[in-house]
Amino acid sequence: MFWKEKSAAEMSDDEWESLCDGCGRCCVWKFEDEDSAEILYTDIRCHLFNDNTCRCTDYPQRTTIVPDCMDIRTFSDQQYSWLPESCAYRLLHEGKPLFAWHHLISGSKDSVHAAGISLRKKTVCGENFTEEDIVRHIIDPDEADA
Ligand code: SF4
Numbered sequence: 227m228f229w230k231e232k233s234a235a236e237m238s239d240d241e242w243e244s245l246c247d248g249c250g251r252c253c254v255w256k257f258e259d260e261d262s263a264e265i266l267y268t269d270i271r272c273h274l275f276n277d278n279t280c281r282c283t284d285y286p287q288r289t290t291i292v293p294d295c296m297d298i299r300t301f302s303d304q305q306y307s308w309l310p311e312s313c314a315y316r317l318l319h320e321g322k323p324l325f326a327w328h329h330l331i332s333g334s335k336d337s338v339h340a341a342g343i344s345l346r347k348k349t350v351c352g353e354n355f356t357e358e359d360i361v362r363h364i365i366d367p368d369e370a371d372a
Pocket residue numbers: 245246247248249250251252253298309310312313314315
């Protein structure tokens with residue numbers, strides 16, 4: 227249970243990457259509500275996101291191809307709040323345990339899908355959306371329908 231014993235800086239690249247549960251929640255368009263400062267999710271996916279695998283199709287080049295995509299390992303304390311509350315990186319940063327459905331606990335990478343956490347097969351392609359369209363695509367990721 228390296229994630230309990232090591233800080234982020236002490237983790238190897240493989241350990242760090244293994245923390246990602248593959249939920250895909252960081253790969254959909256989001257925006258901040260001006261009044262409440264709440265982060266609102268849509269079901270509109272990044273063009274590099276594969277809706278069937280729930281994974282990035284060019285992970286090594288992601289931040290070059292998609293300038294808005296950020297390397298979590300470079301995040302400031304404040305930036306972790308941009309991640310979903312279920313995200314392993316945010317949980318560990320806040321000193322919280324991983325959920326039972328996380329593959330490092332469950333032993334299965336399917337458990338994030340079985341638990342209804344992932345956005346696999348729940349997103350739409352992100353092109354030519356008007357502002358009104360985007361508002362219609364707002365979702366609660368905890369209640370996203372398959
Ligand atoms: S939200 Fe966190 S755990 Fe989910 S895919 Fe993104 S980085 Fe991985």
